[in-house]
Amino acid sequence: MNLSTSGQIPEKLLKPYDPVTEEPGIYTKWEQSGYFTPENMIKDGLTAPDAESFSIVLPPPNVTGVLHMGHAMMITVEDILIRYKRMRGFRTLWLPGTDHAAIATQSKVEKEIQKKEGKSRYDLGRDELLRRVNEFAQDSHDTIVNQMKVMGASCDWSREAFTLDEVRTKAVRTVFKKMYDDGLIYRGHKIVNWDPKGQTTISDDEIVYEARKATLYTFKYSKDFPIAISTTRPETKVGDVAVAVHPSDERYAQYVGKEYDIVFCGTPIHIKVIADDAVEKDFGTGALGVTPAHSVIDWEIADRHDLPRPQVINEYAKMTVGDERLLGKKVLEARDVIVNYLKEEGLIEKEEVIDQNVATAERTGGIIEPLPKLQWFIDVNKPFTLEHSDIDTIASGSQTTLKEIMRATVGTGQINIIPDYFTKTYFHWIDNLRDWCISRQIWYGHRVPVWYKGDEIYTGIEAPEGEGWAQDEDTLDTWFSSGMWTFSTLGWPEQTEDFKIYHPTSVLETGYDILFPWVARMILMTGYNLGTIPFKDVFLHGLVRDAQGKKMSKSLGNAMDPLEIAAKYGADAGRMALIIGTAPGTDSKISEDKIKGQKHFANKIWNITRFVLSNYSDESAGASLTADDQTLLDQWHETATKITADIDNYRLHIAAEEIYQYIWTTFADKILEESKPLLASEDAAVKQSRQRLLLTLLSETITVLHPFMPFVTETLWDMLPRPTTSFGQAPTNLLMTQPWPIKS
RNA sequence: GCGCUCUUAGCUCAGUUGGUAGAGCAGCGCUUUUACACAGCGAAGGUCGGGGGUUCGAAUCCCUCAGGGCGCACCA
Numbered sequence: 001m002n003l004s005t006s007g008q009i010p011e012k013l014l015k016p017y018d019p020v021t022e023e024p025g026i027y028t029k030w031e032q033s034g035y036f037t038p039e040n041m042i043k044d045g046l047t048a049p050d051a052e053s054f055s056i057v058l059p060p061p062n063v064t065g066v067l068h069m070g071h072a073m074m075i076t077v078e079d080i081l082i083r084y085k086r087m088r089g090f091r092t093l094w095l096p097g098t099d100h101a102a103i104a105t106q107s108k109v110e111k112e113i114q115k116k117e118g119k120s121r122y123d124l125g126r127d128e129l130l131r132r133v134n135e136f137a138q139d140s141h142d143t144i145v146n147q148m149k150v151m152g153a154s155c156d157w158s159r160e161a162f163t164l165d166e167v168r169t170k171a172v173r174t175v176f177k178k179m180y181d182d183g184l185i186y187r188g189h190k191i192v193n194w195d196p197k198g199q200t201t202i203s204d205d206e207i208v209y210e211a212r213k214a215t216l217y218t219f220k221y222s223k224d225f226p227i228a229i230s231t232t233r234p235e236t237k238v239g240d241v242a243v244a245v246h247p248s249d250e251r252y253a254q255y256v257g258k259e260y261d262i263v264f265c266g267t268p269i270h271i272k273v274i275a276d277d278a279v280e281k282d283f284g285t286g287a288l289g290v291t292p293a294h295s296v297i298d299w300e301i302a303d304r305h306d307l308p309r310p311q312v313i314n315e316y317a318k319m320t321v322g323d324e325r326l327l328g329k330k331v332l333e334a335r336d337v338i339v340n341y342l343k344e345e346g347l348i349e350k351e352e353v354i355d356q357n358v359a360t361a362e363r364t365g366g367i368i369e370p371l372p373k374l375q376w377f378i379d380v381n382k383p384f385t386l387e388h389s390d391i392d393t394i395a396s397g398s399q400t401t402l403k404e405i406m407r408a409t410v411g412t413g414q415i416n417i418i419p420d421y422f423t424k425t426y427f428h429w430i431d432n433l434r435d436w437c438i439s440r441q442i443w444y445g446h447r448v449p450v451w452y453k454g455d456e457i458y459t460g461i462e463a464p465e466g467e468g469w470a471q472d473e474d475t476l477d478t479w480f481s482s483g484m485w486t487f488s489t490l491g492w493p494e495q496t497e498d499f500k501i502y503h504p505t506s507v508l509e510t511g512y513d514i515l516f517p518w519v520a521r522m523i524l525m526t527g528y529n530l531g532t533i534p535f536k537d538v539f540l541h542g543l544v545r546d547a548q549g550k551k552m553s554k555s556l557g558n559a560m561d562p563l564e565i566a567a568k569y570g571a572d573a574g575r576m577a578l579i580i581g582t583a584p585g586t587d588s589k590i591s592e593d594k595i596k597g598q599k600h601f602a603n604k605i606w607n608i609t610r611f612v613l614s615n616y617s618d619e620s621a622g623a624s625l626t627a628d629d630q631t632l633l634d635q636w637h638e639t640a641t642k643i644t645a646d647i648d649n650y651r652l653h654i655a656a657e658e659i660y661q662y663i664w665t666t667f668a669d670k671i672l673e674e675s676k677p678l679l680a681s682e683d684a685a686v687k688q689s690r691q692r693l694l695l696t697l698l699s700e701t702i703t704v705l706h707p708f709m710p711f712v713t714e715t716l717w718d719m720l721p722r723p724t725t726s727f728g729q730a731p732t733n734l735l736m737t738q739p740w741p742i743k744s
Numbered sequence: 745g746c747g748c749u750c751u752u753a754g755c756u757c758a759g760u761u762g763g764u765a766g767a768g769c770a771g772c773g774c775u776u777u778u779a780c781a782c783a784g785c786g787a788a789g790g791u792c793g794g795g796g797g798u799u800c801g802a803a804u805c806c807c808u809c810a811g812g813g814c815g816c817a818c819c820a
Contacts, residue, residue, distance in 0.1 A: 016782065209819090216820085231820060244820095278818065288820050297818035357819060421748065425815065428747055432816060516815090547756080549813095581757045581768075586749090587813085589756060593769055600782045611779030651760065657767065672779075 009613045010719050017606035019570025023711045027149055035737055036156045038091045046737045047091055054090035055502040056082060057486050058155060059510045060163060062101035063140035064108050067147045069544040069552055069590060070511055072562040075153050076575040077541055077652060078509050082154055083707035084647050087740040093502050094154065095489050097161035098141050102445035102478035107198055107363045109133045126443050133444045150566050152710045154736065161489040163481045164446065171488035172481050173449040173461045175529055180459045182384045184402065189374045191299040192437050196317040197366025200441040201375055203477055204434065205517040207368060209357035218285060218350035219342050221262045221271065226255055228349050230284030232356060234342065235334035238267040238321055239312035242290035244301055247275040249286055265341040266323035274305050293372050309372060317369050376439035376448060389531040405527030406430050406520055415523065417538045418650050419585040422512060429516045438477045445475030483521035486534040508535040511543060512585055539650050540585045547591035565595060572709035573598035579656045579708065601660060602712040605702065608668050609716050612694045615679045618721065623688035632671060636697055640704055644742040659705050667697055695720065700741045
């Protein structure tokens, strides 16, 4: 809707800005243009064919329901970067997708079925449960895509991926086989984190520690046993095989090496006294009852001392040994039984209440029961040969480890984490990293690509030929597939054009809370499979909290739905409110007041446009600027240059505030006010110069604002006469495809 | 226990490489034939958590103390 006659302004501009009626149509226009797809930009001459690529792969939201404000933050930041780079002339790809999120999705669906129908997954069976989960996942997916569109996400939907689809399945199986052949994936009988509620193993990163009070009991196994031990879990003591003391502890030195046979609460146990460095002299009595099967540290002590590992608790957290007092009892009941026994026998020396962190499962809330199980693991310390390497400190063909890859890529600065203090946190995590348990006893996810027939074992992309092969029942940790997200989404293992052009990706933008479970795993997977980095920059945003600083959650009732915000204030206002005042990596608070303020800002620009257009005439188009007007234009370009530098350096919060301030306090409050007499001037040169200046400033400021507030700026752009900027024009009517006002 | 981080105007927070402090909201006064009341103009408001150090100069760098938040841990 270009203007051809002076002073004529569109009807809708006479009323206040209404984002709700404008935004949906704008998104449709963008989508129909096809310009979210970089190849279409090139085809229409909007991006140079040899332009440098800029790519972001969307951290795939879990298909567990709806997007929350954290997602809104992620989408806003990424869309700002993408729209900016697109306008800067890069071959810009933002690739969207969703994550099947295995355990999170299955447990969510299981909970609903349990609640509504009173049935467990075993009542339904594998096929029926998967049918239900898939149905739920599809609904979630549709909701998520709709939410993203409402928020204005300019991603290339033609390339959308899913962590559990066919292409990604091939990538997963290819990687699994390669790691298996290299000996990095192994099957081992080891102590694992068992979730009795979810009936599955989980990795160390899926544990949430809850601070609780616990009673620490100090007692002896029997009257004539020489050493007292302390524990918060007396019920496990029927599984003890040793008492460990520190090698330098003189109090117990005389007992080391001796062995005792005891009947403990009706169960015969054989205890050997050993010395081990893992024991702390100052904790409790300085002597540790060793229960190899039900404690990680004890399992490791048993390794060093070649001790037996009797299992006394099963997958349902019930006792598997003892007489009628214990057998079949749940651990908490068994604890009472043992404590009563100790009291009756007069064996307790001390009871004290201590603070303790109880390990619980992230998704089900179940209390973790350490158990020995036969599971699949990734060995993070085993040396292997990296055939091809682009990693700075690791030569092609040299020996390395997965841990070393994770260290080297970040340590050399090849991968740059923003804010940089998270680099320390990252290294701290690697230092404490153990082998990664990747098999899960749930049904939703990538089935472990291993087949068994008698003693034969086969691993591959497809099931083996011939009769009698049975596939492993377990599925893979969801992070196994999302770890390869930057390249699986680009079609790997096929050597696709996309893969060659867009990988490594430019930026990985996500919340700092998944630095370990995801970002580190992506670095591991990419370094191992491709000998390169998955992304150059890691840009971490903080958590979004409510106005009181509380974490948003459905149960607290303080969660904000991005759709409701869009419906009330406009997506632009929500985006701007999320960005302004929010430093990278820092938690932020969002309130309705803050969003409302940005709605006012959108309206302000709307009103500025009304003023500029109603005072404009076409004969000003070629007018030369007066010295004063040229100065104002130059000053704006200085501001725009600074904003550009801030975006380039991920200071989006500053850039957003600068454009806000410029438009409101400089452009509207000062320049517009001072223009009133000039626009009424008898001197045509002065008047036309000012008219041209105002239209130029308006055009350029909404161009710079566009990545932040894409909807209102696109709506206004459509009303402006052209050409109106000092930096050239794209041959389309879409602001989204216009060149950025600052060149370098 | 190890590590990270925060403490700046009443509230919520910015402050890139050190150059005697900024925004939004709230609040105060004024303004309604004004592009915009989803507004404008004006005023007020901070010894930048305490202490010490480096420096010509510190909100910014170093040390220390206090309080909050978070992460990790083999938490018996």
